[in-house]
Amino acid sequence: MTHSNKDTAPTAWAKTLKTLAMGLLASTAIASGAQAQEVNFWYHFDNADNPMSALVEKFEAENPGITVNAENVPWNSYYDQLYTSIVAGTGPDAALVKLNAQPRLIEMEALEPLDAWINGWGGKAEVQDNLFTLTAAADGSHYYLPVQYVVLYLYYRTDMFQELGLTPPTTCDEFRDAAKALTRDTDGDGHTDVYGFGFRGGKGGHDHWASLTLARDGVGFGKGELTSEAGVAGTQFVLDLFQKDKVFPPSAPNDGFKEIIGAFQGGQTAMTIHHIGSSAGMVEALGDKVSAVPVPECGGGHWTSFGDESTAVFSAAQDKEAAWKWISFLSSPINNAEFNKATGQLPVTKTDSANWDGHAARFVDATVASLPFAELLPNTSETADFANTVWPVAMQRALIGEISATEMNAEIDALYNK
Structure with missing residues (x-):
């Protein structure tokens, strides 16, 4: 039994549609993947010597496929812009944050818990132990990853x-x-x-x-x-x-x-x-x-x-895993030293702390002498x-x-x- 052209035409057209649909889905997936591999990061640096471009370049070389868009937001309006952007759904994927903002960000359900990542992170043992204690939330969970600190x-x-x-x-x-x-x-x-x-x-x-x-x-x-x-x-x-x-x-x-x-x-x-x-x-x-x-x-x-400065991943981040890779990169040895040489604060890693020569001894001494009553x-x-x-x-x-x-x-x- 033979089939007429009338029978075969719809089959051919269906195959064409299927091919087009598969191509469109593949294109969409690629586009979505590319978008998901972008990390929008907010920070605030007063110092003219800004290490962020070099750190971003190094991170992207070590993590092909992830692009970091780092935006330096003026300090005087930093948190106003951050809170507003979160409410509007236009906030960053990760950001530099202080402890006094943590309770509000938790109330806003804006923070992604970091405990699972921290516990599985090879760099955890490098971070000064007391910093995890100081930066923990009231319920003991961790939403912040320390990146630098000071004592007044x-x-x-x-x-x-x-x-x-x-x-x-x-x-x-x-x-x-x-x-x-x-x-x-x-x-x-x-x-x-x-x-x-x-x-x-x-x-x-x-x-x-x-x-x-x-x-x-x-x-x-x-x-x-x-x-x-x-x-x-x-x-x-x-x-x-x-x-x-x-x-x-x-x-x-x-x-x-x-x-x-x-x-x-x-x-x-x-x-x-x-x-x-x-x-x-x-x-x-x-x-x-x-x-x-x-x-x-x-x-x-x-x-x-x-005085703390930590990083956080936001719950609305498009790719939380990529955002975590970026912030943990900033808190890893060598990278953390470079970050803090430019920002002028103290590194959070034990390796970088042991080799630290970024400040004159008299200021380090005053910091250490103040630690016992820091609050x-x-x-x-x-x-x-x-x-x-x-x-x-x-x-x-x-x-x-x-x-x-x-x-x-x-x-x-x-x-x-x-």
């Missing part, structure tokens, strides 16, 4: 201290006396041109306030602790330094990182608080005219900030609001006299203890 200390101008016969302060009383002595009119024009301390009243300055306030016995973020007599006294101490002693520059309520570092390097301030990340620039500008010591003991204790802000969702809005707004208002120390501390207490 007190910078001081050795030349100015020597000129006045001063020694670095070890207590708040000594700090206040030194700041008053160092606040001077050095050119005789009747106007102060050197201030004792460069206070960061803008966003990010909560660590300055905390070092002079939270060190006091019984003062923290628990209910009633900041509104206690000791808590209010800590904030009042800060306000008095500005309003009565006038040892902060007039710009202090709005000063941020660049302002406090620029004033210190330029000789407008004699002390400030930051960390080893800025030490290379300090030495470049001042040589041996700058050194560092732990922050002073205030009201019975010490408090300084453990973290509360690992809760309120901390993001504290750092980004509540503290900077309240601090600025308090410094210019719009609210009192009691009112400022009450606002922070209300945030944490609703």
Whole structure:
């Protein structure tokens, strides 16, 4: 029995359609695969020496088929943009993140758990053990992979201290006396041109306030602790330094990182608080005219900030495995050293730490001496609001006299203890 052309035509057409469909599916799969192998990574570097391009190039050479798009987002708007992009569904696949953002990101269900990857990662044993403890979430899970860290200390101008016969302060009383002595009119024009301390009243300055306030016995973020007599006294101490002693520059309520570092390097301030990340620039500008010591003991204790920087993979990432490969690459020996040589912070790997020569010894010593009393802000969702809005707004208002120390501390207490 023979078949007519009428019978064979649909069969031929069906085969053609099948071939076209298979080709289209293959093209789609290739396109999807190519897209899935892209990792969009956000970070924020202030330093001009940016290692990211070289690290991306090295990673892509070691991981053919994965492309990393690294975007340097300005710090002042970093978290505003990050939160907004996550809500809009346009966020990165991975990003540089701080601990105070972790609770909010967990609440937003934006973070991918890393425990399975970390436990199966050959580089796990290389990461300093305490860093996994410090960066863990409240439930003990890990959503962050450490990539660098610092501890804040007190910078001081050795030349100015020597000129006045001063020694670095070890207590708040000594700090206040030194700041008053160092606040001077050095050119005789009747106007102060050197201030004792460069206070960061803008966003990010909560660590300055905390070092002079939270060190006091019984003062923290628990209910009633900041509104206690000791808590209010800590904030009042800060306000008095500005309003009565006038040892902060007039710009202090709005000063941020660049302002406090620029004033210190330029000789407008004699002390400030930051960390080893800025030490290379300090030495470049001042040589041996700058050194560092732990922050002073205030009201019975010490408090300084453990400064973290970690990476995270986001739950909406197109290719989570590729994103993990990228962030674990940044926390691996040699790569981590290169990353931190440029950023100016300390490496997280044991190998890189043992061979570290990225900072002058006096700044490393001040960091190590500060570790025993380094602290973290509360690992809760309120901390993001504290750092980004509540503290900077309240601090600025308090410094210019719009609210009192009691009112400022009450606002922070209300945030944490609703």
